[in-house]
Amino acid sequence: MAGQERRATGRFNIKSRSDVMIRGAVLGTVAFLALTGGMFHRASLLTLVPVSLWLLTAAAAMVALLRKSWCRGGDAALPGGDWPLIAGPFIIASFYGIQLLMSPVSYQSTVLASIHWLFLGAFSLGLLAAGRGRGGPAYLERGWLLVTGGLAVTALAAVYGLLPAPGAILRTADREVAAAGARLGGLLQYPNTFGAVMAAALLERLTALARMPGAAFTRPARWRGCGAGALAPVFALALLLTESRGAFAAAAAGWAAGWLLLRGRERLRYALHSAAALAVAAPLARQLAAAQLAPPALPGLLALAAGLAAASALSALAARSAERLGAPGDRRRGSGALAAGAVLHAAVPAAMLAAALGAALAFAGLRERLYSAATWLARGEMYADALRLLREWPWLGRGGDTWRWLHRTVQSRPYVGNEVHSGYLDLALDLGGIGLLALLVWLGFAVVRMRRSRMPGRLLPAFLVLLLHSAVDFDMSYGLYWMLVLWLAVWGLGPSGGSFGRRPGKTRRLVDRMNGKRRVQLDRLLAGGLAAVLLTGGLSAFRQAESLRLQRLAEVGPPGVRAAAESARLLERALALAPARPELRLALAGRLEAEAAAEVLRGGMAYERSHPGLALALGFALARQGDAAALGPLRRAAELDRYSRAVQTAALEGISLLADRLKSAGKLPQAASTASAGMEAFRRFHRLAEQTRQLRNDRGFRLTPEAVALARKLRAGAAGLPPPRPGEASARPR
The missing domain is CATH 1.25.40 (Serine Threonine Protein Phosphatase 5, Tetratricopeptide repeat)
Known part of the structure; x- marks a missing residue:
């Protein structure tokens, strides 16, 4: 008996250690990529090194599952009934892999896109493992707050001069671009995408507060509600400072979805907490906008501290007011109380819309920018050019970064637009209608899964904000965006979801009809194939990273004939590792005689014809x-x-x-x-x-x-x- 207890304890400790390692790796990766630009640049060492580590580790994990399956005679314990959520990134990666066989516009960009989506698939597996078991939902909530809160706090720290963050604030004299002369972009260095992330983070906090009773905002509960809502005004302030009209619209749509999904007293709390956050954020945003996001440090920080304290008090007041307005005793007080309650419930949404509009117009000159059609007309021209390209290859697309490399050939006028400003349209250009359909089915599954959860109003509004805003901007070009989407999707599975080896519901009944031996063979085949794909992607990412490292060494070498020859050799080694990289071929050709340079460049044109x-x-x-x-x-x-x-x-x-x-x-x-x-x-x-x-x-x-x-x-x-x-x-x- 004692031996059994010791063995059980040992297994528990091993499992606990593995859970800690997985959770640390997941959160550490997201935090690192958030600090290094949000994984916007796929061809950089800061991106490729963690990506290769993730893919190689995931391949090793799949091999370990296979080994365990062979030793114990069972299946490979792949994800069960929620497998479409995990399969989505791998399916899209496979579409990019197929493009490599079809002469894509850019071979290098297609390789990087395939690696990118394989990484997202491996990350989703890690996220699913991190969110399972005891403490999984709490881990997902705290991790989300750490990442999104970190983005908001670092952005505001840059505003108050506490953190040197180049690119965190977009400064321009063009009032059509920034009504206040400055817009907040945070570590993502792009106000629109940063605004969408802040809007999603704000709605996640508001729906969390909507579930908390008034008792959570009291001393006996250790002010738990105040702590949970501390970041809500911070997110609201950061959102307003982005001046992103698309983020404002997506936030409004997500807020309306939350209002429709919540019921009863939760709906009332949701509205009142929203009003409290905006009531504090709007005057702070106006003050910072007047200073062009460069306020005096001490007075600015004092105003911020006072605003956050006021937000905490207003949040507690909102929770208690919701308790009084929605108390069951009102029904015993007669029709007058019922009528008053109905009026209050109906008036709150109208008041919220007015408050949101007032907050959005809090900046001097923002009203004119909101009504300006110049940006939308420019986007319309861009979308028209993109649709012209899409009509040429409507079903299969032309591979990675099709718009980036071909938009200059179809431009109706000389605009600057390396990004098409629509994630869905960009992916349609890459993979055609079939790839876009696969993406929509995958995201649709996640939405339906959240809608059918026990708490549909909890995370779906934030999820919808991210999906809606990416339709009018290039959020999907950020790897961090997809990691946050996956985070919400796995979190939305609930405590019963996200486990390995379970096949609930219809999937379970279907699998049970299969012969046991065939089922085991199928699981092993899938696990083995996935391990091979992950290994290939990991090695490819490692080769890309090593090629970048060698090129960097060649470029920082000392001057001189001998050094020039050594640099050329380093570049040749780098080219052998990643022959499709155009900038590498240009660097090498610049160090060679004309005839040899022509050969190198001809080889590059075979990969990058555009x-x-x-x-x-x-x-x-x-x-x-x-x-x-x-x-x-x-x-x-x-x-x-x-x-x-x-x-x-x-x-x-x-x-x-x-x-x-x-x-x-x-x-x-x-x-x-x-x-x-x-x-x-x-x-x-x-x-x-x-x-x-x-x-x-x-x-x-x-x-x-x-x-x-x-x-x-x-x-x-x-x-x-x-x-x-x-x-x-x-x-x-x-």
């Missing part, structure tokens, strides 16, 4: 050799980035160089033909600049003096060409 930098560099490398084939990539570069005056001018420079080399080699007819092609390229440049004169020109596209000088030189070398038009000879930049 990279204007590679095409331009290849054109110059061939032009230096006097190879007439240089015309092709030079023209291609100009087509890939039509509204870049630098690329258009450089293409003309390359054509002029080619004409000079051909003339020096005695190939006069070819030189004249090349000069003629250069003049035609200049005419296209000139026509495009004239057409742009009446358009909004965010990229500063114009005809350059260098291009005019090159055109004169090319005209002189083009024997037998007709005289130029008058406008070409006198063209000058505007």
Whole structure:
């Protein structure tokens, strides 16, 4: 008996230690990625190193499950009835993997996207394991508060000058961009996405407060309610300082969803706590906006402390007021009390809408910005261009970062837009309608699962905020965004969900009909396949990280001939690890002779056919050799980035160089033909600049003096060409 107890205790300790390790890894990863930019840049060491560690560890865990299955003769204990929640990221990763076989626009971006989604799948497995068992829901709640609260507190610390955080505050003199002259972006360095995260965090706190009775805000309860609501005004303040209209709208929609999902006294508490948070946040936001998010430290901190104290008092008052307004004794006091209660219940939503509108308009000049249609018109042009691309490949898409690499070829005007400002549209361009459908089914499953939980109003409003805002912005480009989405989804499974090896309900009945041996074989096959995929992704991420490290070593080396040769060798080693990286090929080509550089760049064009930098560099490398084939990539570069005056001018420079080399080699007819092609390229440049004169020109596209000088030189070398038009000879930049 004692031996059995010791063995049981040993198993418990081992399980406890593993739970602590898993929970620490999950929370540590989210916190680290939040501190390093939210995983926006996938091709960085700060992203690839933790991603590779996660994937390799997950592969080892799957192998351990398989080994345990073989030794004990059971199945591999994969996730049970909630498997669609876990399968979603792996399915999307597989779509990107299929794209690698179909000549994507960018091979490198598609590889990184596949690794990214594999990591999200592995993270969801870790999150599911961390949230299971005793203390799982409490861990998920505290972890969520630690991450979102950390984002809010660090952002406000940057406002008050307590934390040096470059990029945390967007400062601009353009009042259409920032009514106050500054907007809060936090560690994410982008106000709109930061605003969406703050809105989700705010609604999560408000729904938590809605479940707390008035007794939780008293001394006997150790002011538990006040502690739970301490971050609500902080989130509200951070949200208002972002000036994000999309985040405001998503927050309003999520708040309305919470109002509809909650019932009775919880609904009343929800409204009153919302009013309390906004009542404190709005005047603080106005004060900070007047100071352009650079207030005097001591007075500003004192005002913040006073505001938070007032918020705590108002929150306690709101909870107690809800108890009195919704007390059952009202029904015994006659129809007058019932009528008064009904009026109060009906008036609260109207008051909340008025308070939200007043808070949103708390900044000087924000009203004009809210009503300005310039941003929405610009987004409309962008969406129209994206739909033109989507119509070309409607079902399967063109692989990772399709918009980033192709939008310059279809731009209706010279706007700045490396991101399409719609996560769903961006994924549709990458994976087509089939990939978008898979994403919507996956997210829809999570929404339905939350809706059917015991507390549908608890987390669904925050979840909806994230999903809605990503429709009008590029939140989905942040890995942290998806980690927060997964966090809410797993948390929403409830204490009974999220365990391994359970197959409840219909799934259980279906599996029980299968032959036991076949079921075990199927589980082992799935576990083995998943382990192989995770291992492949982990090794690929490690190779990418090592390639980046070697390139960085090559770039920081000392000057000198010997050092230059060593740098070239380092770059060649880096290229062997990640042959599709375009910036690496450009760096290596810059250290090689023209012929060798051309070979390196040709190899890059096989992977990245729509990279204007590679095409331009290849054109110059061939032009230096006097190879007439240089015309092709030079023209291609100009087509890939039509509204870049630098690329258009450089293409003309390359054509002029080619004409000079051909003339020096005695190939006069070819030189004249090349000069003629250069003049035609200049005419296209000139026509495009004239057409742009009446358009909004965010990229500063114009005809350059260098291009005019090159055109004169090319005209002189083009024997037998007709005289130029008058406008070409006198063209000058505007």
